[in-house]
Amino acid sequence: MGSLIEVRNVSKSYWRDSFEIPVLNNISLSVAEGEFLGLMGPSGSGKTTLLNLIAGIDRPDKGSIVVGGTDITDLSESQLAKWRSNHVGFIFQFYNLIPVLTAFENVELPLLLTSLSKKERRRHVETALSVVGLADRMHHYPKQLSGGQEQRVAIARAIAADPTILVADEPTGDLDKKSAEEILTLLERLNTEFKKTIVMVTHDPRAAERAHVVRHLDKGELQ
Amino acid sequence: MRVMKLMLKNAFRHMLRTTLTILGISVAVVAFSFLRTVVTAWYAGVEASSPNRLITRNAVSFIFPLPLAYRDQIARLEGVETVTYMNWFQGVYIDKNQFFARMAVDAQTALDVYPEFLVPPDQRDAFLKERNACVVGADLAQQYNFKIGDVIPIEGDIYPGKWEFVVRAIYQPRDKTVDGTQMWFHWQYLDERMRQEMPGRAGEVGWYVIRIKNPADAGRISEQVDALFKNSRAETKTETEAAFQQGFIQGTGLIIQLLNFLSFVIIGIIMLVLGNTMIMSARERTKEYAVLKTLGFSGSHLTALIAGESLMISIMGAALGLFLSYPIVELFSLMVPKSWFPIFYIEPATIVLGATSALVVGIVAALFPIQRALRTSIVEGLRFVG
Numbered sequence: 091m092g093s094l095i096e097v098r099n100v101s102k103s104y105w106r107d108s109f110e111i112p113v114l115n116n117i118s119l120s121v122a123e124g125e126f127l128g129l130m131g132p133s134g135s136g137k138t139t140l141l142n143l144i145a146g147i148d149r150p151d152k153g154s155i156v157v158g159g160t161d162i163t164d165l166s167e168s169q170l171a172k173w174r175s176n177h178v179g180f181i182f183q184f185y186n187l188i189p190v191l192t193a194f195e196n197v198e199l200p201l202l203l204t205s206l207s208k209k210e211r212r213r214h215v216e217t218a219l220s221v222v223g224l225a226d227r228m229h230h231y232p233k234q235l236s237g238g239q240e241q242r243v244a245i246a247r248a249i250a251a252d253p254t255i256l257v258a259d260e261p262t263g264d265l266d267k268k269s270a271e272e273i274l275t276l277l278e279r280l281n282t283e284f285k286k287t288i289v290m291v292t293h294d295p296r297a298a299e300r301a302h303v304v305r306h307l308d309k310g311e312l313q
Numbered sequence: 314m315r316v317m318k319l320m321l322k323n324a325f326r327h328m329l330r331t332t333l334t335i336l337g338i339s340v341a342v343v344a345f346s347f348l349r350t351v352v353t354a355w356y357a358g359v360e361a362s363s364p365n366r367l368i369t370r371n372a373v374s375f376i377f378p379l380p381l382a383y384r385d386q387i388a389r390l391e392g393v394e395t396v397t398y399m400n401w402f403q404g405v406y407i408d409k410n411q412f413f414a415r416m417a418v419d420a421q422t423a424l425d426v427y428p429e430f431l432v433p434p435d436q437r438d439a440f441l442k443e444r445n446a447c448v449v450g451a452d453l454a455q456q457y458n459f460k461i462g463d464v465i466p467i468e469g470d471i472y473p474g475k476w477e478f479v480v481r482a483i484y485q486p487r488d489k490t491v492d493g494t495q496m497w498f499h500w501q502y503l504d505e506r507m508r509q510e511m512p513g514r515a516g517e518v519g520w521y522v523i524r525i526k527n528p529a530d531a532g533r534i535s536e537q538v539d540a541l542f543k544n545s546r547a548e549t550k551t552e553t554e555a556a557f558q559q560g561f562i563q564g565t566g567l568i569i570q571l572l573n574f575l576s577f578v579i580i581g582i583i584m585l586v587l588g589n590t591m592i593m594s595a596r597e598r599t600k601e602y603a604v605l606k607t608l609g610f611s612g613s614h615l616t617a618l619i620a621g622e623s624l625m626i627s628i629m630g631a632a633l634g635l636f637l638s639y640p641i642v643e644l645f646s647l648m649v650p651k652s653w654f655p656i657f658y659i660e661p662a663t664i665v666l667g668a669t670s671a672l673v674v675g676i677v678a679a680l681f682p683i684q685r686a687l688r689t690s691i692v693e694g695l696r697f698v699g
């Protein structure tokens with residue numbers, strides 16, 4: 091299998107006032123299609139930053155990132171937004187569902203950017219919610235769901251538009267052991283059954299066990 | 314617009330805050346339309362004035378009379394259709410607080426020159442026939458419950474003595490812009506008594522009203538009238554009715570300007586109220602906007618989302634306010650004697666102005682939150698903690 095994600099010589103710093111905080115230092119990484127990659131490392135090592143770059147919600151200072159043949163560092167802001175909606179499903183540590191929207195409506199959000207009809211959207215949402223086992227909670231609001239259920243809705247939202255890659259930033263970081271297991275099993279299934287390429291940041295060694303490949307990031311460098 | 318549902322749900326996320334904002338806007342809009350209506354009422358005389366009428370008064374001051382003899386000289390000028398004249402009678406009816414316009418007029422010509430006072434033909438005849446008859450406006454009749462045949466006793470002040478007038482006609486104002494609270498009686502009746510009791514004041518006319526054939530001639534005719542009486546004992550000043558009315562309210566201009574200014578201060582307050590709500594809401598949603606951007610929503614989606622919410626709140630507030638303005642203005646005009654503000658109604662222009670302001674306010678209040686939402690990068694937004 092060829093590599094789907096190519097991170098080449100990427101560096102990234104943040105600036106606080108006039109003082110530079112180097113975060114990533116000349117990172118190269120490739121992720122094969124269909125892979126389930128775990129990214130580990132101490133707090134502050136730049137895991138989230140790297141994940142954000144791969145997902146196209148932040149830009150590197152140096153280097154390039156090619157996903158599925160597209161160099162996303164070349165894209166304009168609006169091209170990048172369109173690219174994200176077509177190719178990336180994002181799963182956050184704190185779910186980040188929109189509280190005023192029901193599970194159904196949250197999952198429908200990314201589909202609003204497609205040309206799907208209302209009926210087609212409905213089918214996609216229902217499918218996504220049944221994949222995560224929440225078909226019966228469709229009309230619940232986030233605050234009526236448990237943390238594990240919220241994260242499953244978030245996963246349904248991430249897969250609804252059938253993206254090329256799934257990126258997850260500590261998806262089990264806020265969950266109890268049992269819910270965490272469920273989420274990891276779900277991600278595993280998405281990887282094996284639905285052939286999704288997954289990049290997952292985690293602190294949790296048990297979570298890392300589920301990944302095929304685990305890379306360690308420390309002080310801005312990949313081990 | 315597919316983000317419509319989210320916009321609606323966002324708007325009512327904080328039910329209490331949104332409700333208070335809407336109420337705040339509507340109270341301000343009521344205050345706005347009320348003030349505008351007072352201002353309009355003040356300028357009503359100017360707006361209702363006819364371009365076909367000129368007013369000739371004593372050049373020194375409105376309170377000095379003119380000789381009756383001027384009438385025929387004016388009437389001979391080219392382009393003059395009818396000349397009528399009237400005196401401000403004033404007097405006291407019941408007590409000094411009962412204020413309405415009481416005027417001595419040359420009845421036949423006055424009714425011709427003021428066709429907006431609609432009098433039924435039989436009443437018109439009855440009024441014209443009787444020496445001490447008077448005609449009153451329908452609004453005045455309603456206020457004092459005057460009926461045909463009633464006698465109105467008035468204690469004279471400018472023209473001393475006890476006076477009695479019999480109501481023989483009630484005029485209907487042609488439309489809302491016409492004053493329905495005047496009382497007119499025969500100038501000849503006044504003049505007769507002056508001739509007997511104060512001969513020095515006989516033949517005195519307060520001012521002339523000239524109906525001209527063509528409004529375009531107003532300037533020329535005014536000049537000709539004033540030229541006629543140049544260097545005479547009583548020089549004249551002639552101007553259009555609108556200019557005359559404008560001069561009348563000049564004295565109270567400062568108060569009106571203040572009210573006018575206040576009505577726009579209110580718009581500013583609405584803007585602050587809504588701006589505050591929108592800034593708070595948008596700030597709380599910083600992270601959600603970042604999530605939406607992550608999902609691929611663009612700047613124009615966020616703009617529509619925020620501006621739509623702001624506009625929705627401002628439009629609801631304005632609609633409620635304008636809707637409530639009608640009963641409130643109505644209530645006020647019922648509580649206050651009609652003759653204080655003879656013309657008191659919400660002008661269409663007030664509604665248009667109120668609605669337009671609401672739209673502008675809705676957009677302006679959204680500008681800052683929109684700018685902030687667009688400027689905040691996704692990464693910053695996701696890291697944002699209230």
Ligand SMILES: Nc1ncnc2c1ncn2[C@@H]1O[C@H](COP(=O)(O)OP(=O)(O)OP(=O)(O)O)[C@@H](O)[C@H]1O
Nearest residue numbers: 104105113132133134135136137138139140692693
């Ligand atoms: N927007 C930002 N502005 C300034 N500094 C930032 C910003 N984002 C991250 N940083 C800094 O960059 C470094 C790496 O941050 P990052 O969030 O990538 O770490 P992480 O490995 O995900 O840590 P954690 O495990 O705690 O989530 C940290 O020192 C962080 O303070």
Ligand SMILES: [Mg+2]
Nearest residue numbers: 137138139259
């Ligand atoms: Mg992190």
